[in-house]
Amino acid sequence: MALLKIAEVGNPILRRRSREVSREELLGPTMQTLIDDLIETMRDADGAGIAAPQVHLPVRICVIEIRPNHPRYPEKEPIPLTVLVNPVVTPTSDATLESFEGCLSVPNLRGRVRRHADILVRFWDRAGQEREVRAHGIQAVTYQHECDHLDGRLFVDRVTDPTSFTTWRNYATFVKDSKDVAVPAAVR
């Protein structure tokens, strides 16, 4: 296991479409080690998720985990550790919600983003088994954010109102407890 270096915004690796992984490749030592290292790197950086292109490997693998009382995202509902290989996100309703997102590849910046509120995610787990999960609200946001990385998209691309950009400290000072923050109740 190893901590991997995280690519930051401006690095072209974050803007490429990552390629699909075959089952044979997934089950080999390179991808299995990558998955272990993604998990370790995500936890070390207090991320809610991390995608392979963020550690300079353009393959369609990401991991998500939100433990209760997450240090960076205490407002998020917990998600158990999930490894997503070749994920495909499909909206399951027309509902959307807005929330403040942040990203390990965009240091010290958050911004308000509108996303689908109800989604179905189809993917393989790390053993190559087909899985699917339905997600709603803030949890759905996390899946969409990580899967966006596999298509070279960052949350900053989806911020419709640039005046919402804020540092993490100013988010805590000026935004967190204001009515300006969308929580699951704001789903619409």
Ligand code: ZN
């Ligand atoms: Zn991110």
